[in-house]
Amino acid sequence: MRQDVGENRTASDLCVKCGLCCNGALFDFGPLSDDEKDRVRDAGLTIIEKEGKTAFGLPCPCLKGAFCTVYEDRPQTCRTFRCSTLKALEAEMITYSEAEARIEQGVKALADLQAQLPANATPADARRWRREAGRAEAAKTLSASPMVMMALGLLDVVLDQYFRGTDQRQVMLRE
Ligand code: SF4
Numbered sequence: 001m002r003q004d005v006g007e008n009r010t011a012s013d014l015c016v017k018c019g020l021c022c023n024g025a026l027f028d029f030g031p032l033s034d035d036e037k038d039r040v041r042d043a044g045l046t047i048i049e050k051e052g053k054t055a056f057g058l059p060c061p062c063l064k065g066a067f068c069t070v071y072e073d074r075p076q077t078c079r080t081f082r083c084s085t086l087k088a089l090e091a092e093m094i095t096y097s098e099a100e101a102r103i104e105q106g107v108k109a110l111a112d113l114q115a116q117l118p119a120n121a122t123p124a125d126a127r128r129w130r131r132e133a134g135r136a137e138a139a140k141t142l143s144a145s146p147m148v149m150m151a152l153g154l155l156d157v158v159l160d161q162y163f164r165g166t167d168q169r170q171v172m173l174r175e
Pocket residue numbers: 014015016018019020021022081082083084085086163
């Protein structure tokens with residue numbers, strides 16, 4: 001059922017303008033249960049298996065623009081995930097217009113980061129470089145990219161404030 005979230009709009013109307021939970025801005029991965037692994041792999045997602053846990057990698061290859069191209073086959077975590085802005089909207093704590101404004105900030109902060117990244121690099125790569133800061137083998141790469149670290153920090157401020165829950169601050173998985 002489509003839930004009306006005000007101004008005659010639905011949550012889907014909002015999400016198709018966003019995609020931050022699918023495009024690697026918010027997370028490096030999404031958890032998967034074992035019984036959906038094969039179906040999700042067949043749908044085209046990238047499976048990650050590490051330390052006995054299964055996940056799919058982000059950015060999701062099934063995202064086109066801000067649309068999910070495997071909507072009927074999407075993992076359970078995609079069906080249930082609600083970012084902080086969507087929860088606030090559904091709880092009528094913010095208006096649809098306010099939610100749109102938050103998304104515009106998040107999308108812009110991601111675009112600003114992408115503009116600083118080398119070709120084919122993702123926010124997950126930038127987060128990994130930040131984790132490696134101070135390690136000798138990473139010093140050369142990091143010293144060449146202070147703008148990347150600044151843009152990543154600004155993106156995290158927006159995402160932590162408006163999209164991640166308190167238990168999801170700067171979530172990361174891949175080394
Ligand atoms: S981050 Fe929130 S608003 Fe954006 S697509 Fe995901 S659930 Fe929807």
